[in-house]
Amino acid sequence: MNKKILKIRTPKGQYSIIVGHNTINDTAKYLKPLLNNNRVFIVASKKVIKFHKSKLLKVLDNNNIETVLVVIDDSEKKKNFNTISIISNTLLKKGIDRNDLLIAFGGGVIGDITGFVSSIILRGIKFVQIPTTLLAQVDSSVGGKTGVNTLHGKNLIGTFFQPQIVIIDTIFLSSLPKRELLSGYAEIIKYGLIMDYSFYKWLVKNGNKVISLNREFLIKSIYNSCKNKAKIVNKDEKEKNIRALLNLGHTFGHAIESINQYKKNINHGEAVSIGIVFALKLSQELKHLDNKKVDNAIKHLKDIGLPTSLPKSFKKNTTLKKFVLAMKKDKKVKRGKINLILLKKIGKAFITNKFPEEKLNKVILSQLK
Ligand SMILES: NC(=O)c1ccc[n+]([C@@H]2O[C@H](COP(=O)([O-])OP(=O)(O)OC[C@H]3O[C@@H](n4cnc5c(N)ncnc54)[C@H](O)[C@@H]3O)[C@@H](O)[C@H]2O)c1
Numbered sequence: 001m002n003k004k005i006l007k008i009r010t011p012k013g014q015y016s017i018i019v020g021h022n023t024i025n026d027t028a029k030y031l032k033p034l035l036n037n038n039r040v041f042i043v044a045s046k047k048v049i050k051f052h053k054s055k056l057l058k059v060l061d062n063n064n065i066e067t068v069l070v071v072i073d074d075s076e077k078k079k080n081f082n083t084i085s086i087i088s089n090t091l092l093k094k095g096i097d098r099n100d101l102l103i104a105f106g107g108g109v110i111g112d113i114t115g116f117v118s119s120i121i122l123r124g125i126k127f128v129q130i131p132t133t134l135l136a137q138v139d140s141s142v143g144g145k146t147g148v149n150t151l152h153g154k155n156l157i158g159t160f161f162q163p164q165i166v167i168i169d170t171i172f173l174s175s176l177p178k179r180e181l182l183s184g185y186a187e188i189i190k191y192g193l194i195m196d197y198s199f200y201k202w203l204v205k206n207g208n209k210v211i212s213l214n215r216e217f218l219i220k221s222i223y224n225s226c227k228n229k230a231k232i233v234n235k236d237e238k239e240k241n242i243r244a245l246l247n248l249g250h251t252f253g254h255a256i257e258s259i260n261q262y263k264k265n266i267n268h269g270e271a272v273s274i275g276i277v278f279a280l281k282l283s284q285e286l287k288h289l290d291n292k293k294v295d296n297a298i299k300h301l302k303d304i305g306l307p308t309s310l311p312k313s314f315k316k317n318t319t320l321k322k323f324v325l326a327m328k329k330d331k332k333v334k335r336g337k338i339n340l341i342l343l344k345k346i347g348k349a350f351i352t353n354k355f356p357e358e359k360l361n362k363v364i365l366s367q368l369k
């Protein structure tokens with residue numbers, strides 16, 4: 001089982017997500033039907049180019065597809081309008097036209113900004129994702145959200161724009177630092193918790209094989225994640241209702257990241273993992289989950305290597321008031337009411353803004369102790 005294909009239906013048509021090992025070798029085969037001329041434009045991450053340049057370029061070259069490569073520093077800090085402007089102007093200078101196709105080759109930052117550029121340059125050109133981080137493979141490359149950060153917050157400007165195809169190759173993960181890998185795993189376990197109990201059980205049993213990059217297990221976990229995300233996004237592309245379930249652990253997690261000023265000692269997946277613990281505990285407080293289920297889920301996160309509690313330095317400088325205030329700044333908050341994603345049971349999430357405040361406070365205080 002080296003390759004799986006997922007068909008995604010969107011309001012504007014259908015596209016495929018290819019998941020496998022060495023799928024990159026078939027890139028030309030996948031691209032040919034999409035090309036109007038024999039060339040592609042690629043926006044790539046500097047790091048990914050360092051490790052994997054030849055894997056993509058050789059295959060295109062061997063198939064006589066001309067490439068125009070734009071390499072950028074893809075730190076989160078550079079995910080802004082300035083970078084959009086630099087990329088767009090470079091592409092235009094290099095002669096991109098409406099028949100061309102733009103490939104994002106990198107993690108979620110590259111995917112989000114390249115998707116955004118594709119959706120606005122020449123009023124929209126074809127776009128392909130080749131995600132190279134686990135997080136991008138299981139989350140950001142699915143669903144069609146593009147965007148950049150602003151002075152007022154993350155991802156506040158962007159578009160909904162679907163790719164023509166997503167080519168996921170687990171070979172890229174071999175160069176990914178362990179913490180980045182775990183960050184992606186936090187999103188994988190999230191799908192199990194919110195909507196797929198049998199996937200959750202499978203992950204508890206096999207998560208360590210996923211993290212140690214066992215090919216078969218990795219492919220299955222990525223495929224199941226994309227399938228679950230697609231199921232939700234197909235029903236609610238523009239996040240009017242159930243798409244919010246994908247934010248399990250994120251309202252808490254975003255508060256943690258923002259109080260921590262996005263410093264590298266807590267990355268996104270780590271904040272989500274700790275945020276999931278908050279959500280599990282509150283679901284337990286509200287009598288949806290029993291202690292054993294909650295303890296088992298937390299144990300799994302720990303066993304995999306994800307953090308389940310806040311660092312001491314964070315606790316020392318954070319009060320309940322500061323934490324709640326940070327939660328209220330999250331863009332998912334509507335009219336000052338905190339919307340939380342909680343679990344009815346493992347494998348079934350729900351959204352609510354009706355919960356006793358003292359229960360929320362109790363959980364936050366216990367995590368800040
Ligand atoms: N569009 C969406 O629906 C959606 C969903 C979730 C997250 N996101 C966005 O995704 C971004 C996070 O994505 P990410 O976690 O992939 O981070 P990232 O793109 O910043 O990549 C993490 C780091 O890994 C490096 N890298 C990428 N691929 C590599 C590889 N194969 N080997 C070694 N290093 C590699 C990158 O250069 C970077 O330093 C955030 O900006 C977030 O807002 C978007």
Ligand SMILES: [Zn+2]
Pocket residue numbers: 187250268272
């Ligand atoms: Zn996330």
